[in-house]
Amino acid sequence: MARRKDNRARADLAAFDQAGARVFDNPLVTEVSDSYLEYAFSVIHSRALPDARDGLKPVHRRILYSMHESGFRPDRPYVKSARVVGDVMGRYHPHGDAAIYDAMVRLAQDFSLNVPLIDGHGNFGSPDDGPAAARYTESRMSREAMLLVGELGEETVDVEPNYDGSLTQPTVLPAAFPNLLVNGASGIAVGMATNMIPHNLGEVVAAARWLIRHPDATLDKLMEFVPGPDLPTGGLLLGLDEVRRAYESGRGVVRMRGKVEIGPVEGSRGRQAITVVELPYGVGAEKVITAITNEVNKTKRLTGIADVKDLTDRENGTRLVIECKVGVNPQALLADLYRLTPLEQSFGVNNLVLVDGQPRTLGLKSLLEVFLAHRYDVVTRRTAHRRRKREERLHLVDGLLVALLDIDKVVRLIRAAEDAQDAKDGLMRRFRLSEIQATYILDTPLRRLTKYDRLELEAEQEKLRREIAELSAILDDEKVLRKLVSDELAAVAKQSATPRRTTLVDGDLKEVLAASVPAGPLEVADDPCQVILSATGLVARTAAESEEAAEGRRSSGRVKHDTVRAVVHSTARGRVLLVTSAGRAFKIDVLPLPVLPEQPGTVSLRGGMAAAELVPLEAGETVVGLAPVGPAAEGSPGLALGTRQGVVKVCAPDWPVRSDEFEVIGLREGDEVVGATWLTDGAESLTFITSEASLLRFAATVVRPQGLKGGGMAGVSLPAGARVVFFGAVRTDDPAHGEPMVVTSTGATVKVTPFAAYPAKGRATGGVRAQRFLKGEVDLTAAWVGARPLGATATGDPVDLPPADPRRDGSGFAVMLGPTVLGHHLDRD
Numbered sequence: 001m002a003r004r005k006d007n008r009a010r011a012d013l014a015a016f017d018q019a020g021a022r023v024f025d026n027p028l029v030t031e032v033s034d035s036y037l038e039y040a041f042s043v044i045h046s047r048a049l050p051d052a053r054d055g056l057k058p059v060h061r062r063i064l065y066s067m068h069e070s071g072f073r074p075d076r077p078y079v080k081s082a083r084v085v086g087d088v089m090g091r092y093h094p095h096g097d098a099a100i101y102d103a104m105v106r107l108a109q110d111f112s113l114n115v116p117l118i119d120g121h122g123n124f125g126s127p128d129d130g131p132a133a134a135r136y137t138e139s140r141m142s143r144e145a146m147l148l149v150g151e152l153g154e155e156t157v158d159v160e161p162n163y164d165g166s167l168t169q170p171t172v173l174p175a176a177f178p179n180l181l182v183n184g185a186s187g188i189a190v191g192m193a194t195n196m197i198p199h200n201l202g203e204v205v206a207a208a209r210w211l212i213r214h215p216d217a218t219l220d221k222l223m224e225f226v227p228g229p230d231l232p233t234g235g236l237l238l239g240l241d242e243v244r245r246a247y248e249s250g251r252g253v254v255r256m257r258g259k260v261e262i263g264p265v266e267g268s269r270g271r272q273a274i275t276v277v278e279l280p281y282g283v284g285a286e287k288v289i290t291a292i293t294n295e296v297n298k299t300k301r302l303t304g305i306a307d308v309k310d311l312t313d314r315e316n317g318t319r320l321v322i323e324c325k326v327g328v329n330p331q332a333l334l335a336d337l338y339r340l341t342p343l344e345q346s347f348g349v350n351n352l353v354l355v356d357g358q359p360r361t362l363g364l365k366s367l368l369e370v371f372l373a374h375r376y377d378v379v380t381r382r383t384a385h386r387r388r389k390r391e392e393r394l395h396l397v398d399g400l401l402v403a404l405l406d407i408d409k410v411v412r413l414i415r416a417a418e419d420a421q422d423a424k425d426g427l428m429r430r431f432r433l434s435e436i437q438a439t440y441i442l443d444t445p446l447r448r449l450t451k452y453d454r455l456e457l458e459a460e461q462e463k464l465r466r467e468i469a470e471l472s473a474i475l476d477d478e479k480v481l482r483k484l485v486s487d488e489l490a491a492v493a494k495q496s497a498t499p500r501r502t503t504l505v506d507g508d509l510k511e512v513l514a515a516s517v518p519a520g521p522l523e524v525a526d527d528p529c530q531v532i533l534s535a536t537g538l539v540a541r542t543a544a545e546s547e548e549a550a551e552g553r554r555s556s557g558r559v560k561h562d563t564v565r566a567v568v569h570s571t572a573r574g575r576v577l578l579v580t581s582a583g584r585a586f587k588i589d590v591l592p593l594p595v596l597p598e599q600p601g602t603v604s605l606r607g608g609m610a611a612a613e614l615v616p617l618e619a620g621e622t623v624v625g626l627a628p629v630g631p632a633a634e635g636s637p638g639l640a641l642g643t644r645q646g647v648v649k650v651c652a653p654d655w656p657v658r659s660d661e662f663e664v665i666g667l668r669e670g671d672e673v674v675g676a677t678w679l680t681d682g683a684e685s686l687t688f689i690t691s692e693a694s695l696l697r698f699a700a701t702v703v704r705p706q707g708l709k710g711g712g713m714a715g716v717s718l719p720a721g722a723r724v725v726f727f728g729a730v731r732t733d734d735p736a737h738g739e740p741m742v743v744t745s746t747g748a749t750v751k752v753t754p755f756a757a758y759p760a761k762g763r764a765t766g767g768v769r770a771q772r773f774l775k776g777e778v779d780l781t782a783a784w785v786g787a788r789p790l791g792a793t794a795t796g797d798p799v800d801l802p803p804a805d806p807r808r809d810g811s812g813f814a815v816m817l818g819p820t821v822l823g824h825h826l827d828r829d
Helices: 002-024 034-045 058-070 081-091 097-108 143-149 179-183 201-213 219-225 240-249 285-299 330-340 364-405 407-416 420-431 435-443 451-476 478-496 509-515
Strands: 118-121 138-141 159-161 168-170 185-189 192-196 236-238 251-257 259-264 272-278 305-310 320-324 344-350 352-355 358-361 503-505 528-534 538-543 564-571 575-580 584-589 623-628 639-643 647-651 661-663 673-678 685-690 694-699 724-730 741-745 749-754 782-786 789-792 821-824
Touching: 058 081, 058 097, 058 138, 058 143, 058 168, 081 097, 081 138, 097 118, 138 143, 143 478, 179 201, 179 364, 192 352, 201 219, 201 364, 201 478, 219 240, 219 364, 240 251, 240 364, 240 503, 259 330, 272 330, 285 305, 285 320, 285 330, 320 330, 352 364, 364 407, 364 420, 364 435, 364 451, 364 478, 407 420, 420 435, 451 478, 528 623, 564 575, 564 623, 564 673, 575 639, 575 673, 623 639, 639 685, 639 724, 673 724, 685 782, 724 782, 741 789, 782 789, 782 821
Parallel strands: 236 503, 623 673
Antiparallel strands: 118 138, 159 168, 185 192, 192 344, 236 251, 251 344, 259 272, 272 320, 305 320, 352 358, 528 538, 528 564, 564 821, 575 584, 575 623, 584 661, 639 647, 639 673, 685 694, 685 724, 741 749, 741 782, 789 821
16 A cells, blocks of 8 residues: 555656646746746646536546547447547547546446436446446447537637647537536545535526626525535435535535435334435445444444345335334434444535636635636637628628629620639629639539529528627627526526435534434333324324323313324334224334324324325225224223214224234225224223214123124114214213213304213114204214313314203204314323
């Protein structure tokens, strides 16, 4: 290693001496000065640093120029990469073929560049592996690369001789988009290095167009268009304050993180997995796996990992699955992964580029200004070239039209001339033509001297004059020039812009990192907890010991999503059953459920997870109840279910061991489950409320438990057109939670009545009336039976209920807003 460094140092000194020799060869230089040092350094750094105008180092520029000259364009077939390397090495870049091929490969990698400049065919490598040899891969220019070289034939940039003086090459490419900001760059020169991070093409173009219209724009305004880097591999970028410092000074450090998804392992019991779907820029999956293996087996600093699988492929992209051991908190494990593995990396921004041959460190605004100055120069030179070409053509057309007006005289003059020179002199003298016009007339075939061609020439003359006027306006008016550059940038963005890949996390980097470290141990204790289902369909869990202490006596006011539909006891590493309106049941793990914050008062599920995110629900299907799984289900008669068509069933808790999804009732055509309640000991009263405002209650013991396939039995008798609005199991021997109440609502009126006012009836009967309808009321829209009733809207906003009415069959209280959903509330210390 030391010998290699010595050789590099000797090479650098040799380059510096060579630059100095070139200066001393100049007879105008009589002494060593600052200008000598600047020139010498520029000679050395120009080989390693990108030019601020086109964002390319010489090797990249020569590769693209050589491919352009050879016709290896997007509309042509692929060619062997070895042929491209050979052409570049032989004509423009006399260095090793390996160095040229490595530079060429980077231009083709979509994980290195936001906008690849080479369309590669074959194995061009990955963040972990190198590419196949040049003889195996094929390449051609990409569509975006043509935007960099497309104006070369119009004298838009300066040219210089190649290494042996036999050919010329451009000193810079015209570059129709800010390639340096979009694709970034890296390079090492003598005593300094550049490391530029990629950005989103659409965002950079938007900022450049704003700067065209507002040259005095502030950095903060430009950052409204370019809020931060956009990496080809996506991921997260933390701390925008540090990004702003980098944009202001050209130097800074940004923090990158991989993007992950946390969820249960398919087919496992209680096991969670961290799936990495996006990696930090420049990091491959194998590098992460190697680091994890080292931390697990050698340093022992990483625990809680059961297995690591790399499922990355071309169809699904990055997919690195890190399986947690049972009972491990995935959030705490993820924090360790970020701390100990390349899943979190730093990127040192150093915007060191060449400006007029000199190395300079530029911020975001300065980089855009250098690019726009280059575009103004390119468009100006291109416009001048196009105007000159049209003026030359117009000169020829004008001469030809003069000849066509007196074609007979022209023919006689030519026939009378002794030779071509005499004919040319005669035309110039007789018709006052220039030598170029006279020569063009003599070279024109006779078939062009027809009446039809005269009309074509007059139309072309008019078109040329119009185009010359438009081009002159661009050259004479700076506002027109700026608008043209802006419009061309907009066209580039429309053609090539892509959505942002990287997610930006705002704030100070230290604060963001501190906030992202989860509190709590890696191993989650299997403590008792409760799983709660809200009437609005949200699911969450909370610690059992902090709940329901003196419930019903303390309340700190209503909040959103505090209307509870079901509560079951479980443990943090246990499982529960979600029962849906379609008669299906799903086993879910308790651990991934959101934990409700520890605060006194009414329990709110605002931080809960929508049931649709936990289980695959069909259109119109909802979760209607919960049931325990495992030891918590022992000693119970089972799960009581009631359907829209009045069927009742008690499903015995013999849940399948190997299946996480199964049916708990066989439903008839058009039927659905409206309520599912877990029975503790069978002493509950099963209760139906129908749309006709009839309430039927009977003992749960009269319903014989059935297996999963059973279709239940008749529960309540329904008249034609009626349906069940509510079904549930109600306890009347639980004074700790208060007396159960019956709540019925037509939308316009609401009635609250003690449950004790309704007598028990036999199963499959019609029950008794629970609310007398007023004029215009036809059916109930919502109903509930239970202690501590609450009402809410479909979005969880609280709805107040009227005071209790002891009359069993009285009418309801008129309300401005009736509840959409009903349930009960929980209180805790």
